[in-house]
Amino acid sequence: MKFGEAFSFAFRDLDWTKKMLIMVVVPLIPLIGPWILLGWSLEITRRIIQKHPTPLPELDFSKNLMDGLKMVVVNLVYLLPIFLLVFVIAFSSVLLPLLDMGSKSDVPVFTLVMLVVVSCILILEILYGLFMGVYLPVAYGRLAETGELKSAFEVKEVWALLKAAPGDYLFCLFGSFISGIIAQAGMLLCGIGIFFTNPYIMTIMGNLYGQAHVQAVAKRSLATLPQAE
Numbered sequence: 001m002k003f004g005e006a007f008s009f010a011f012r013d014l015d016w017t018k019k020m021l022i023m024v025v026v027p028l029i030p031l032i033g034p035w036i037l038l039g040w041s042l043e044i045t046r047r048i049i050q051k052h053p054t055p056l057p058e059l060d061f062s063k064n065l066m067d068g069l070k071m072v073v074v075n076l077v078y079l080l081p082i083f084l085l086v087f088v089i090a091f092s093s094v095l096l097p098l099l100d101m102g103s104k105s106d107v108p109v110f111t112l113v114m115l116v117v118v119s120c121i122l123i124l125e126i127l128y129g130l131f132m133g134v135y136l137p138v139a140y141g142r143l144a145e146t147g148e149l150k151s152a153f154e155v156k157e158v159w160a161l162l163k164a165a166p167g168d169y170l171f172c173l174f175g176s177f178i179s180g181i182i183a184q185a186g187m188l189l190c191g192i193g194i195f196f197t198n199p200y201i202m203t204i205m206g207n208l209y210g211q212a213h214v215q216a217v218a219k220r221s222l223a224t225l226p227q228a229e
Contacts, residue, residue: 006207013056023199039067041202045144048210074152133173141213164220168212175208
C-alpha cells in the first residue's frame with residue numbers, strides 16, 4: 001500500500017480546488033449534508049478500486065446521498081454493540097446508586113459492582129472500537145465495489161478479505177488516527193477550519209479504503225491459486 005499517496009493524490013487533480021471547495025459547502029446542508037460528503041468519499045474508494053484516471057470525483061448529489069445513507073446504515077449496524085454498552089453504563093449509573101440507598105451496609109456494594117461493570121464495559125468498547133477500525137474499511141470496500149448494501153454485511157466475505165490483508169487495513173486504522181489529528185487542527189482554527197479539513201480527511205480515508213481493498217482482493221486471489229508441485 002502507498003500510504004503517503006493518500007495524503008497527496010487529491011492535489012494532482014487539476015480541478016481539486018473547485019471540487020474541494022464545493023465539498024466544504026455541502027456539509028452545511030441541513031441533515032443530509034454530512035451524508036453527501038460520506039457518499040463522496042465512498043465514490044473516491046470506488047474510483048481507486050476501478051483505477052479511474054480521475055480519482056477525485058465531481059459532486060453527484062443523488063448518487064453521493066444514496067452512498068452516504070448506505071454508509072450510515074453500515075455504521076449503525078456494526079456499531080450497535082457500542083450503543084448498547086453505552087446504554088448499559090447509563091442505566092447502571094442510575095440504578096445501582098439507588099439500590100445502595102436502601103442498603104444498611106456501610107460498604108456501597110452496588111456502587112462497587114457498578115464500577116467493576118463499567119470498567120469492563122469500557123475495556124470492551126475500546127477493543128471493539130479498535131476492531132471496527134480495521135473491519136469497517138473492509139465493509140466500505142465491498143460496498144464501493146458492488147454498490148449493494150448487503151455486500152457490506154456478508155461477514156464471511158468481509159472476514160476473508162480482512163484475513164488476506166490485515167496489514168493494509170491496519171494502515172486504514174492508522175490513517176484514521178492521523179485524520180483525527182488533522183480534524184483537531186481544523187478545530188483550533190477558530191472552529192471553522194474543520195469545514196476545510198473534513199473534505200481533505202474524506203479524500204485520505206476514501207483513498208486508503210480503496211487501496212486496502214485492491215490489495216486484499218489481489219492477495220486473496222493469489223492465496224487461492226493452486227500451488228505448483
